[in-house]
Amino acid sequence: MQVHRDLHHLPDFRNAVITIGTFDGVHSGHQYILQQLQEAAEACNGETVIITFDPHPREVLAPHDKNVRLLTTLDEKIRLLEQRGIHHLVVVPFTKAFSELSARAYLEDFLIRTFRPHTIIIGYDHRFGHNREGGLELLEAEQQQFGFQLLEIPPQVVHDLTVSSTKIRQSLQNGAVQLANELLGYPYFLNGTVVHGDKMGRQLGFPTANIHLNDGRKLIPAQGVYAVTVETGGRRFKGALNIGTRPTFNGAELRIEVYILDFNEEIYGENIRVSFLDYIRSDKKFDSVDALVLQMKDDVEKARVIAG
Numbered sequence: 674m675q676v677h678r679d680l681h682h683l684p685d686f687r688n689a690v691i692t693i694g695t696f697d698g699v700h701s702g703h704q705y706i707l708q709q710l711q712e713a714a715e716a717c718n719g720e721t722v723i724i725t726f727d728p729h730p731r732e733v734l735a736p737h738d739k740n741v742r743l744l745t746t747l748d749e750k751i752r753l754l755e756q757r758g759i760h761h762l763v764v765v766p767f768t769k770a771f772s773e774l775s776a777r778a779y780l781e782d783f784l785i786r787t788f789r790p791h792t793i794i795i796g797y798d799h800r801f802g803h804n805r806e807g808g809l810e811l812l813e814a815e816q817q818q819f820g821f822q823l824l825e826i827p828p829q830v831v832h833d834l835t836v837s838s839t840k841i842r843q844s845l846q847n848g849a850v851q852l853a854n855e856l857l858g859y860p861y862f863l864n865g866t867v868v869h870g871d872k873m874g875r876q877l878g879f880p881t882a883n884i885h886l887n888d889g890r891k892l893i894p895a896q897g898v899y900a901v902t903v904e905t906g907g908r909r910f911k912g913a914l915n916i917g918t919r920p921t922f923n924g925a926e927l928r929i930e931v932y933i934l935d936f937n938e939e940i941y942g943e944n945i946r947v948s949f950l951d952y953i954r955s956d957k958k959f960d961s962v963d964a965l966v967l968q969m970k971d972d973v974e975k976a977r978v979i980a981g
C-alpha cells in the first residue's frame with residue numbers, strides 16, 4: 674500500500690475507486706466497505722483509494738474536547754489497511770481552512786480534481802464541506818458532468834458500523850475484551866516504550882515493564898488485570914498486565930505494566946506491543962504485599978492458560 678501525505682504530489686491513479694472515512698479501528702464492520710471498494714476496483718481494473726484525515730476532524734473542530742479516544746493511531750491504521758490489500762491511503766492534513774471549503778469546492782476542487790474518481794463509495798448520510806452542507810444529493814447532481822459512478826452504502830450498514838464502533842469502545846472500557854476483539858476481528862493492542870517505574874516489581878519477584886504509550890489519544894481499556902501477548906525485540910511472549918493506580922502502594926497515577934512470562938531481560942527504552950486476550954480481575958488494594966504477591970502468582974497462571 675502506498676501512503677500519500679502530500680496532496681501536491683499524488684500519482685495519477687488508474688480508475689480510482691475512492692471512499693472517505695476515518696476507519697478508526699479498521700474493525701470487522703469496516704470490512705464491508707473495504708470489500709465493496711475492492712470489488713468495484715476489480716470490475717474496472719482500478720485502484721482502491723482510501724481518503725482519511727489527520728488529525729481527526731474532531732481534534733481540529735473541537736480542540737477543547739480532550740475525549741478523542743482512538744482505537745487505532747494513524748500508523749496502526751496504515752498497517753491494518755495494508756494487511757487488507759488496499760492500494761493507496763491518502764492522509765489529508767485536516768485544517769480549519771480545509772473544513773471551511775464549501776461543499777462544491779470540496780467536491781470539484783478537492784475530490785474530482787485530485788482523484789479523478791472512477792467510482793465514489795459513500796455512506797448514505799455522508800456530509801462534507803463547510804457546516805456539512807454537502808451530501809449525497811450534490812454528488813448525484815454532479816455525477817453526470819464529472820462521469821463518476823456512485824455507490825451508496827445503505828443505512829443498515831452505516832448503522833451497524835456505528836453500533837459496532839461504539840460497542841468496541843464501550844466493551845474495552847468495561848473490560849469486555851473478548852467481545853471487543855470479536856467485533857474488531859483481532860485482539861486490541863497498545864504500542865509504547867518501556868520506561869522506568871519505582872523498582873518495586875523486582876523486589877516482589879515480579880518485575881513489570883512500565884509502558885509509556887506512543888500516542889496519548891489511544892483508548893486505554895478498563896482498569897484491571899489482563900492476559901496479554903507481548904511483542905518486543907521481534908519476539909512474542911505471554912504476559913500478565915495491570916492497568917491501575919497500584920492502590921496497595923497508595924499510588925495515584927494510572928500505570929500500564931506487564932509481567933512477561935518466562936522472560937528475564939532488561940528492555941528499558943524498547944518498543945513494546947501488548948495485545949489484550951482476556952480480562953482476569955479488577956485491581957484491588959491488598960492488606961499486605963504478601964497478599965498481593967500471592968494474587969499475582971495466581972494471575973500469572975491464569976494468563977499462562979489463557980495465552981495458551
Ligand SMILES: Cc1cc2nc3c(=O)[nH]c(=O)nc-3n(C[C@H](O)[C@H](O)[C@H](O)COP(=O)(O)O)c2cc1C
Nearest residue numbers: 870871872873874881913915919920921956957972
Ligand atoms: C498481573 C499484575 C496484577 C497486579 N495487580 C495489582 C493489584 O490488584 N493491586 C495493586 O495495588 N497493584 C497491582 N499490581 C501492580 C503492582 O503493585 C506493581 O507491579 C508493583 O507495584 C511494581 O511496580 P514498579 O514496576 O513501579 O516497580 C499488579 C501488577 C501485575 C503485573
Ligand SMILES: Nc1ncnc2c1ncn2[C@@H]1O[C@H](COP(=O)(O)OP(=O)(O)O)[C@@H](O)[C@H]1O
Nearest residue numbers: 870871872874875880881882933937938939940
Ligand atoms: N519478566 C519480566 N517482565 C517484565 N520486565 C522484566 C522482566 N524481566 C526483566 N524485566 C526488566 O525489569 C524491568 C522491570 O523491573 P521493575 O523492578 O518492575 O522496575 P520498574 O519499576 O523500573 O519497572 C523491566 O522494565 C524490564 O527491563
